[in-house]
Amino acid sequence: MLKSPPDSPSLASLLKALGDPTRLRILGLLGGHELSVGELCRSLGLSQSRVSNHLRVIREYALLTERHVGPSTFLYFDAAGLEAGGGFLGELWATLAPEVRRQREHGDDLARLRGVLEERRQNTRNFFDSVAGEWNAIGVDFATGQARQRVAANFVDPQLTVADLGCGTGYVAQAFLGLCSRVICVDSSTGMLEEARKRLDETPVxxxxxxRPGELDSLPLSDGEVDGAVCAMVLHHLESPDAxxxxxxRIIRPGGTAVLLxxxxxxxxxxxxxxxxRHLGLDPQLVAQSxxxxxxxxxxxEIAADRYQPGQAERAEREEGLPLYIIRGRVPR
Ligand SMILES: C[S@@+](CC[C@H](N)C(=O)[O-])C[C@H]1O[C@@H](n2cnc3c(N)ncnc32)[C@H](O)[C@@H]1O
Known part of the structure; x- marks a missing residue:
């Protein structure tokens, strides 16, 4: 027996939202990934106007979480949260979801989605390759602060091997030099890795x-390979920090430390x-929970004393700077 349904006008709009094969395909896809409208259309193999019509109906019951960043709209259906919440809709979706996943169209959608996600990774690599040569000038305000040194100060031990994940042009790795034994720099952009090499190879200490070129959701490191890992100013580029x-x-040994900036x-x-x-900053409490x-x-x-002062910011925020934070965690022994 399902929990009590919402009142009848809402129930009707919920059933309308769910009562169409394309809308179920949309929810099936958005239940696993936050997608831009363009990515959703390509994964469904449907035109933007057709998808927009269906989204309008789904929106009537407020089933989706929407984020607007610049000209982009990102959509997500919190299926796991709904199911865990256990209300009427959670139970209804838990019943429907296996059926949606069994449909042949859903299999085809997932196959197209894999291509779309690979294209997204490639776009990120292309973007950072294209700005790698000017990145030090772009980040110059932040480069002069102390936040990266505070991050590196967690790893003062000549025995330690540390990974710098999304190393960019190597600002954080540079702060490690002389503090620890080995630094493994990982980035998906070979252009950025090349710039890091130029900076770091000048300073042999x-x-x-x-x-190592690689993606953050499938790191080119083996289990427990490092004593610690840092991920600085990178998580806001990802769909979600979770992966x-x-x-x-996985890559940090038991007892080792992770530090996020x-x-x-x-x-x-x-x-x-x-x-x-991709995200205009991330809520520190949510990242700590993740x-x-x-x-x-x-x-x-720890809220960092430094603030990021990007040159192009609106005047008021430029003067105040954007707040930075550092989060540490340990792998249990
Ligand atoms: C804003 S830069 C930060 C660089 C450096 N950590 C720092 O503090 O200056 C973000 C870096 O993350 C890398 N990156 C973004 N998404 C990535 C992904 N999915 N996998 C690996 N690296 C990624 C980019 O190529 C870029 O070098």
């Missing part, structure tokens, strides 16, 4: 450096286009 944090948990939520829309930011969900313990949040 006994720390061995390796460069990256799970990978960090991130921007708090802000309103600098231009950073979406100019810097490739770190715990990935298995880390002793999770601690």
């Amino acid at each position: 006994g720390t061995r450096i390796e460069y 990256c944090l799970a990978e960090m948990f 991130e921007l708090s939520p802000h309103r600098q829309e231009w950073m979406h286009e100019a810097l490739g930011d 770190l715990e969900s990935a298995g880390f313990v002793e999770v601690a949040l």
Whole structure:
């Protein structure tokens, strides 16, 4: 027996939202990934106008979470949250979802989605390859702060091997030099890795450096390979931090440390286009929760004294700067 349904006008709009094969395909896809409208259309193999008509009906029951960043709209259906909540809709979706997944069209949609996600990765790599040569000038305001040194200070031990994930042009890795034994720099952009190599190879101080191209949701490191890992100013480029944090948990040995450096939520829309930011900052409490969900313990949040002062920001926010935070967590022994 399903829990009590909503009152009849809402029930009718809910059933209308669910009562169409294309709308079920849309919910089936958005239940697993946050997609832009364009990515959703390509995954469904349907035109934007057809998809927009269906989205209008789905929106009448407010089934979707929508984020607007610059000109982009990102859509998500929190199927797991609904099912865990256990209300009428949660139970209804838990009953429908296996049927939706059994449909042949859903299999075809997932196959197209895989291509769309690979295209998204390739776009990110192309974007960072294209800005790699000028990245040091773009990030110059932030480069002068102390936040990265505070991140690196967690790893002062000549025995340690540390991974710098999404290393960019190597600002954080540079702060490691002389503090630990080995730094493994990982980035999906070979252009960025090349710039990191230029910066770091100039400063030989006994720390061995390796460069590995790779994605944050499938890191090119083996289980427990490192004593610690850092991910600085990268999570806001990803659809969600979860896959990256799970990978960090896998590659750090028991007792080792993860350190994240991130921007708090802000309103600098231009950073979406100019810097490739998918999220305008991330809520520190949510990131701390994600770190715990990935298995880390002793999770601690510190608001950094530095503030990021991007040159193009609106005057008021430029003067104040954007708040940064550092989160640490440990893999249980
Ligand atoms: C804003 S830069 C930060 C660079 C550096 N960590 C720092 O603090 O200066 C973001 C970096 O993350 C990399 N990146 C973005 N998405 C990635 C992904 N999915 N896998 C691996 N690297 C990624 C980009 O290529 C870029 O070098």
